[in-house]
Amino acid sequence: MTKICCVCQRVENGSHWKEEYEFAENERVTHGYCPLCFDVIMAELMESMDGLSPEGCAVHCSGQEKEQQNLCV
Numbered sequence: 001m002t003k004i005c006c007v008c009q010r011v012e013n014g015s016h017w018k019e020e021y022e023f024a025e026n027e028r029v030t031h032g033y034c035p036l037c038f039d040v041i042m043a044e045l046m047e048s049m050d051g052l053s054p055e056g057c058a059v060h061c062s063g064q065e066k067e068q069q070n071l072c073v
């Protein structure tokens with residue numbers, strides 16, 4: 001299965017990510033993140049989590065969704 005980065009559209013080719021890629025006929029593809037875009041996504045995620053104020057947490061965690069509560073704390 002060929003992996004395509006859903007952010008920059010590069011295609012995984014072995015250990016390399018290529019911008020130009022010739023798809024074979026009937027080639028099966030899946031979408032994901034290349035290492036570069038993954039780093040960017042994670043950095044943005046960390047930043048947005050750091051930016052949560054206590055008030056913001058109260059909003060997010062007021063429900064009974066434990067996973068979200070863990071995220072906020």
Ligand SMILES: [Zn+2]
Nearest residue numbers: 005008034037
């Ligand atoms: Zn990418």
